[in-house]
Amino acid sequence: MAVSRGIHFFQNPGPTNIPDRVLRAMDRGTIDFTGAQFKAIAEECFAGLKRIFKTRQTILGYAASGHGAWEAALVNLFSPGDKVLVVETGYFSLNWGMRCEAFGLEVETLGNDWRNAADPAALETRLRDDREHAIKGVLVVHNETSTGVVHDVAALRRAIDAAAHPALFLVDVISSLASMDFRMDEWGVDVVVAGSQKGLMLPTGMAFTGVSAKALAAAADAKLPRVYWDWRRLVEGSSQAVWNGTIPVHFFYGLQEALHMLEEEGLDNVFARHHRLAEATRRAVRVWRQNDGPETFAVDPRAQSDSVTAVLTPEGYDANKVREVCLSKFNVSLGGGLGPLQGRVFRIGHLGDLNEPMILGSLAAVEMALELTGVPHGKGGVAAAMDYLVHEA
Numbered sequence: 001m002a003v004s005r006g007i008h009f010f011q012n013p014g015p016t017n018i019p020d021r022v023l024r025a026m027d028r029g030t031i032d033f034t035g036a037q038f039k040a041i042a043e044e045c046f047a048g049l050k051r052i053f054k055t056r057q058t059i060l061g062y063a064a065s066g067h068g069a070w071e072a073a074l075v076n077l078f079s080p081g082d083k084v085l086v087v088e089t090g091y092f093s094l095n096w097g098m099r100c101e102a103f104g105l106e107v108e109t110l111g112n113d114w115r116n117a118a119d120p121a122a123l124e125t126r127l128r129d130d131r132e133h134a135i136k137g138v139l140v141v142h143n144e145t146s147t148g149v150v151h152d153v154a155a156l157r158r159a160i161d162a163a164a165h166p167a168l169f170l171v172d173v174i175s176s177l178a179s180m181d182f183r184m185d186e187w188g189v190d191v192v193v194a195g196s197q198k199g200l201m202l203p204t205g206m207a208f209t210g211v212s213a214k215a216l217a218a219a220a221d222a223k224l225p226r227v228y229w230d231w232r233r234l235v236e237g238s239s240q241a242v243w244n245g246t247i248p249v250h251f252f253y254g255l256q257e258a259l260h261m262l263e264e265e266g267l268d269n270v271f272a273r274h275h276r277l278a279e280a281t282r283r284a285v286r287v288w289r290q291n292d293g294p295e296t297f298a299v300d301p302r303a304q305s306d307s308v309t310a311v312l313t314p315e316g317y318d319a320n321k322v323r324e325v326c327l328s329k330f331n332v333s334l335g336g337g338l339g340p341l342q343g344r345v346f347r348i349g350h351l352g353d354l355n356e357p358m359i360l361g362s363l364a365a366v367e368m369a370l371e372l373t374g375v376p377h378g379k380g381g382v383a384a385a386m387d388y389l390v391h392e393a
Contacts, residue, residue: 013308016352025257048259066195069207072229079223091146127163143176148310290378307351
């Protein structure tokens, strides 16, 4: 059996590396979550999250993954038979739509090529055609983790407004929050779905929902059954006052420290760092594309994600073999393809607690794995990434 030495390079697009500072913050005994000490920590955390979400609206937390926050949004806003429009962005958008169907909602999908960003004009046209306002909600994934394509939430909001449509606007920011710019209030988002395990640099297991006043009002009339996720039980006034069951105190310890780290760096600097590391990755892939090699799955450079790059392998070559060699020989973990992209793409995560040597080491492992698996590619991708980083340092 092979023994791995050194640091495990975890380049999945979620969960992400957990900083030592966050781990140390969580390495302590629990406290009474009804007491003043915990209340102060929780209030600090929710105030910090509002700055990250860029909102003055209500933020709720749950002991759950982001999928739980998906469900919370659906059961609190809609009634059986309601129609929702899912803007197709990739695997996760369709997965959210499947949950809508499971709850008895009528789901319409606004089709879109996974390699390109969603078209605001197509959304506007569809909503203008909905003269009876049968569509009660529009669901969008800001940054589609399965494809590495980012979608223009502000432009999609403008399309809804241009159509003068009253539908609620729901946005998944699970792989973009605290990694890429997002503005809940300015962009007119009614419900935001987020998770702990990506840009917030925490373990998996805590989810968050940003909820507008319009969404809270809709929740008062929604008829889908809900207990664990019921906002009516959790919210008093405009903030969370009640938790479902035992509060995950240790997540709050970690979240408090993660928010300190983000604010020490400065959110704009966090975004700039993510963009720099993402662009270095893309520069490497462009070189690999030579000799009919792999290519960035996202076609339009303006829609290429700053938190994950999906790399499409040439026809006839298995992306999973590249991943297997990276892990077994070099202790580098990459994300795999999801749904129809299984075996066709590997995904390089570059979000969260990450710096230049970490991304360069991972890119070197990928370039060696391409060689070892016989995937055609141009040589010198890592050098191209280094050259970019030298000039952008």
